[in-house]
Amino acid sequence: MxxxxxxxxxxxxxxxxxxxxxxxxxxxxxxxxxxxxxxxxxxxxxxxxxxxxxxxxxxxxxxxxxxxxxxxxxxxxxxxxxxxxxxxxxxxxxxxxxxxxxxxxxxxxxxxxxxxxxxxxxxxxxxxxxxxxxxxxxxxxxxxxxxxxxxxxxxxxxxxxxxxxxxxxxxxxxxxxxxxxxxxxxxxxxxxxxxxxxxxxxxxxxxxxxxEPVENCHIDQLKMTPDIDNDQLKLAVFADNIQAGVKVVAKAFDNGKIVATVTGTAGNEFSIPIKDAKLWSPKSPFLYDLTVELVKGSTVFDKVDSYFGMRKVSIANEGGNPKIFLNNEFVYNLGFLDQGYWPDGIYTAPTDEALKFDVQIQKDFGYNMVRKHLKVERQRWYYWADKLGIMVWQDMPSANSYRHNPPPVDTLQYRKELERMIDGRYNSPSITTWVIYNETQGQKDENGNNLTGRMVELVRSKDSSRLINPASDNIFKDYVGDILDYHSYPSPRAIESETMATACGEFGSVGFALEDHEWMPDSGVSMIMVNTAEKLEDIYEGYIQMLAQYKSEDGMSGAVFTQLTDVEQEINGFLSYDRVSKVDIDKMKKINEKLIENVIVKTDEILPIASNAATVWKYTFKEPAKNWTTGSFDDASWELGQAGFGHGNIEKGKVNTNWDTDKIWLRKSFEINQIDSDDLFLKIMHDEDFEVHINGVLAASGKGHSSKYELLVISDEAKKSLKIGSLNTIAVYCKQTVGNQFIDVGIVHFLYRK
Missing domain, CATH: 2.60.120.260 (Galactose-binding domain-like)
Known part of the structure; x- marks a missing residue:
């Protein structure tokens, strides 16, 4: 009182x-x-x-x-x-x-x-x-x-x-x-x-x-390292002005019930036994409570309350590929790129409830990981990540982000702040990975020496319990650390390594302006733009399906989608800058969880692409009648040509039939057997704008060009038009304006299992 x-x-x-x-x-x-x-x-x-x-x-x-x-x-x-x-x-x-x-x-x-x-x-x-x-x-x-x-x-x-x-x-x-x-x-x-x-x-x-007031003898720092393989938490308590005879008393609790009490000495690591530990994971983010006291006889000099999670992150081999393991099991890491910016508070969320929202909404979208991008958050953000359960890839903020002729990087200051970041966030169970560099920024000193190897050794010496991503978008090809990470925009790419787990550290950046929720109305930017939420959702689903292939066929361990929210002039978030969702959250959750929890066991090419088979199409360079997309259209006068169709230097595509006019129309019949149409996708490489129709119904369309084959969602209407066990017609239109040109389309079906 x-x-x-x-x-x-x-x-x-x-x-x-x-x-x-x-x-x-x-x-x-x-x-x-x-x-x-x-x-x-x-x-x-x-x-x-x-x-x-x-x-x-x-x-x-x-x-x-x-x-x-x-x-x-x-x-x-x-x-x-x-x-x-x-x-x-x-x-x-x-x-x-x-x-x-x-x-x-x-x-x-x-x-x-x-x-x-x-x-x-x-x-x-x-x-x-x-x-x-x-x-x-x-x-x-x-x-x-x-x-x-x-x-x-x-x-x-x-x-x-x-x-x-x-x-x-x-x-x-x-x-x-x-x-x-x-x-x-x-x-x-x-x-x-x-x-x-x-x-x-x-x-x-x-x-x-x-x-806060403390005694002269008081706790200065805790260092907690979970060890699930040996059923213990390693604890070190650092204190100021410690007196002779002062002991550390640590008590661990499971929902208020004491599970262990251990006495140790300040400055020396000791272990707290956690029998039959409840492991922390995104699916079950269990946290033990902890109290730590400095005690001499009946005198308590200091007491702090804390918590910890029992979890382990490691790299282990599965199916011939190094992969990211959580608690000794492979867990695919899928998350948003999270900048941590707010329109009204910039770096500072207005309230703790707002901070919690940013973590919870990522869980609601079905993600199990987040890459905290080039910002170190306040402690309570990590508390919510710990409590709600999401793995964190923590970036070190870069020193010369995207500048022409930037000042020399202060490598000593960078190292100091990197060490402080690790020390200050060491105890958070949600942090599973330290990301040291981003896109070469600050990776070399003023003499051109690559610092990556030394920094990896530094981080490993400070924290051997977590994974190290030496450079997100490993342009300098530094094969040190645990994760090999490349960026690919807008669609993801496959990455392979015999010695490191692999991840697509950034992909996406699909822009959609939400009316009345723009920082700069009618001036927003993104890698590619769409004008409906449905188009954004479909593109994203196609990208996730590509990742499912890379996970199953190439052994990849994770990917990061750009991004959680719009930020100022960027409008490529699933949320607007003021945190209003642009997409169907439940639909995105279903798509994401399917990738995380399942693996593709069979891929059937209903209609092969050019690099996989000699597929012959009917084609013309002259604009046909309006009913050209239907099965009843007479294409007898059209020429025959082997896919793909194009002209110029097409790195990822195979040109078998020359196309050097501004427009081309293609048609082909195909047969399909009983399948789950939810797992049926178009596989396409285009340069530039295209339309794909199935049985006279628009299946997909897009603008611009793709530098590799991508998977696209087939519209529900086109799926409904499919005739099982009989002939169907696919019709393709492509338009070119400048530079190289190419079009090739396939249809692929995937079979999943848990």
């Missing part, structure tokens, strides 16, 4: 102080706002404890309205001075939710706070979840130090700087060079963007700020 009244008084005091600031603060409006923006409570902002795997009962949230001011390089700190503006912490300066929505290299933050009376005699720790990029913290005019790194938790013991009997002043200096230095920044770029896949930068405080 005493604690309750103390917290009540503290909240009232915090409310009164923040009310003074908030009188001058107003919310800005971005081109799009999420529905969670309406749920902001600026007097109780992001109230959840920000570090779920090392949580203390007593703490103080410092989020809310702070003073703010634009700064200049080298200026003296405005100690004791009221700043000229206000900002809502912890939203980045560039965001609408911050109330500023401007970009500046140099900025200042200021607020005052009171230390609760019953914290007297304790050490007071001040934490910042993250500040982008360089920060200097002042307490009552004294500098606590300078930190560089935009994704790291920053902590200081502020007790020596506190003054009795006054309101304490907290001042924060921030400098953020964005792309002007070769530092990790991910997709951030100062507008106007060099490429349209870059986004608004993030400056300043973008994660929760909080304080």
């Amino acid at each position: 005493k604690l309750f009244f103390r917290l009540l008084v503290l909240l009232i005091g915090t409310f009164l102080a923040s009310t003074v600031y908030s009188q001058n603060w107003t919310l800005k409006q971005a081109p799009l706002m999420t529905r969670w923006a309406d749920d902001l409570d600026i007097e109780n902002l992001l109230p959840e404890y920000p570090r779920p795997q090392m949580e203390r009962a007593d703490w103080l949230n410092l989020n809310g309205v702070w003073e703010f001011q634009v700064g200049e390089a080298g200026e003296n700190p405005p100690i004791g001075k009221t700043l000229s503006d206000t900002i809502l912490v912890p939203f980045p300066v560039e965001s609408a939710l911050s109330g500023v929505m401007e970009q500046h290299e140099h900025i200042w933050y200021r607020r005052t706070f009171s230390v609760p009376e019953d914290w007297d005699g304790k050490q007071i720790l001040l934490h910042f979840g993250a500040i982008d990029w360089e920060s200097e913290i002042f307490i009552n005019g004294k500098s606590l130090g300078i930190h560089q790194g935009g994704y790291d938790e920053i902590s200081y013991n502020i007790s020596p700087y506190l003054v009795k009997g006054i309101e304490q002043e907290l001042l924060v200096r921030v400098y953020d060079p964005t792309e002007a230095k070769g530092i990790p920044r991910g997709k951030q770029e100062t507008p106007p963007h060099n490429l349209l896949i870059m986004y608004t930068p993030v400056t300043g405080i973008w994660q929760t700020v909080w304080m």
Whole structure:
């Protein structure tokens, strides 16, 4: 009860102080706002404890309205001075939710706070979840130090700087060079963007700020490593100012029931036995609770609450191919590319519920993995990934993303932030893979030396319990680490390796503009564009069917679809930027789960493509009558030709009949037996626009060109027109405007099993 009244008084005091600031603060409006923006409570902002795997009962949230001011390089700190503006912490300066929505290299933050009376005699720790990029913290005019790194938790013991009997002043200096230095920044770029896949930068405080009291002897860090093969959790507890005779007492719980109690010493790893462990997986994301105490006799110096998941990730051989295993079983990894951007908060989700939504919706779509792209999230995002159950491929934010003549990469800073990322997120069971580089960005130092091998050794030395993807899109062909990953747009590609598990680390980017949910109306960009949700769904299903073949025939272990949401000018998400679904979620879930849980055991070519058989078609270069797609059409005057039809240098296609006019029409009869038409697809390579008809019904159409054979969904109407056990007619039209030209079409059927 005493604690309750103390917290009540503290909240009232915090409310009164923040009310003074908030009188001058107003919310800005971005081109799009999420529905969670309406749920902001600026007097109780992001109230959840920000570090779920090392949580203390007593703490103080410092989020809310702070003073703010634009700064200049080298200026003296405005100690004791009221700043000229206000900002809502912890939203980045560039965001609408911050109330500023401007970009500046140099900025200042200021607020005052009171230390609760019953914290007297304790050490007071001040934490910042993250500040982008360089920060200097002042307490009552004294500098606590300078930190560089935009994704790291920053902590200081502020007790020596506190003054009795006054309101304490907290001042924060921030400098953020964005792309002007070769530092990790991910997709951030100062507008106007060099490429349209870059986004608004993030400056300043973008994660929760909080304080907590501890004894002089207190827990500093936990390191938890599950070992399912030996039924144990390996635990190391690191402490500050440890005293002689102080022991670590760790208790593991299964839904409130103690399953093990173990005593150890700080700084030394010991094991907690977990008999008949309930294993963590996307299908069953079971988490054990954990308490850790520092104890001497009857005195408890510190206690933190945590949790852990028992799981193992490894590479093992199955069917002659190295594959990704979870808990000693092959699990195909399928996920979204997730940028982690918000239209109103940029890097910072408006609420914890919004953060949870982004994880849950990926589960709803049927994915079991997510590639967190070039961003390190706040701890509570990983909590929801752990709790809801989704595997995470965690990218290291790149240092020179998509720049012409970028500044030299600060390889030492990159290494420091890479190590901090691993240390800071080590305990999360959902993280299964570290992705060190993306598309060659920062992979070589200023002397042209490839750093990949050394970085793989570094990551392995810090964490041997997870997989390493050395470079997503392994352009430099660094065959080190665990996963060989190439990108392929828009359709996925097959990848083979005798020594590494393989994955298509990016594919897709199919754009569809959702009316009233665009950041830049009528100006959105994507790799390819469609104008209906149904077209987007059909293209995606064809891509997934290609992956099913690569999984079954080439032993591939995973793929990443671009992407979860639209981001600013990019409109290639399954969700709009403000988190409205463009597609049928249940339908996508069914498609995805079929790929993850099944394998193709038989492939029948109903109509072979040119590289597999000498298939003869009727063709003409003259526009035929309107009924040319039907079975009753008389094509006796048409010429005979062997597929494929084309002209020029066609790398992936085989030209057997020359076609060098602007248009071509093709027809052929085929017979089909009893099959499951859901698993019947067109196999096509086209350059350029095409239409395919079956028995006079449009089966599929498309624009542009494909550089390889792709699978396309056959329309329901065309499937219904099929005549089982008798002749059917397939009719194809293709139009060419410039460059090489090619058309070849097949029909293929797949047989699955679990």
